[in-house]
């Protein structure tokens with residue numbers, strides 16, 4: 001369990017993390033989402049005691065992580081996969097970590113097997129691909145068999161096979177009852193991986209809920225109506241306050257009116273309807289909606305290329 005209470009971090013004029021309070025529970029994957037610069041890495045560094053909070057507190061299993069007697073046995077973290085001595089072999093890198101943390105040597109072979117690096121254990125990590133480097137970082141995180149795991153953007157730059165592997169690993173670790181906290185700005189990835197979400201924007205908490213709640217609370221339900229009387233139905237629905245746009249030759253997408261309302265209006269006006277279905281917004285759409293005011297860096301759109309409203 002990770003618990004933050006009123007956690008803040010200021011760098012000069014910049015309030016990178018602004019009074020964050022949340023808890024990350026065991027037995028589930030908790031996604032930590034936010035646009036670039038939202039404060040995710042800063043929060044993770046404070047959890048690990050690598051940065052001191054300006055105010056507030058954060059504890060891991062009830063105490064500040066800096067006070068942990070056996071840090072690697074309590075928390076495994078993948079913050080920067082490149083933070084490996086490139087001249088060392090994967091085996092020696094892990095052995096060094098194991099020895100300085102009083103962990104048994106046999107654990108090195110176990111974690112190398114777990115992450116699928118057994119065959120290249122004696123090779124220097126300098127020649128590792130990005131995916132192999134990520135696996136080595138994860139092997140290091142798993143070395144102490146910790147109950148709490150934190151991954152900062154673990155799928156960055158990975159191919160689909162690597163992404164699937166990390167996704168399944170995180171789910172398996174959570175299913176073993178561990179606390180799994182993973183940051184990402186890839187919404188689609190979190191939709192597939194996380195059970196619970198903590199979302200921040202400009203350092204502030206903007207949501208703390210399940211993935212489904214997040215989608216339900218932050219997106220507008222759209223309804224697709226297929227009808228051979230497109231124009232008639234469009235006019236009726238717009239007249240009753242619906243926002244209507246055409247979707248192909250024979251369908252409309254409607255917001256601001258409910259499904260029953262649309263069906264009843266069609267019936268009252270003797271308009272035939274061939275299909276009436278809800279369109280579920282994706283997590284990505286919900287995230288864009290919720291954080292649109294807290295995105296730090298907006299890309300400029302070249303003149304004349306603005307998206308049509």
Ligand SMILES: Nc1ncnc2c1ncn2[C@@H]1O[C@H](COP(=O)(O)OP(=O)(O)OP(=O)(O)O)[C@@H](O)[C@H]1O
Nearest residue numbers: 011014016034035036037038039040041042043185
């Ligand atoms: N050491 C530092 N000194 C000054 N400013 C910092 C420092 N570290 C982070 N910041 C600033 O704090 C804010 C939050 O940064 P942080 O890296 O925590 O965000 P993030 O959500 O992890 O972003 P990203 O998704 O881009 O990794 C940013 O505006 C960043 O420029």
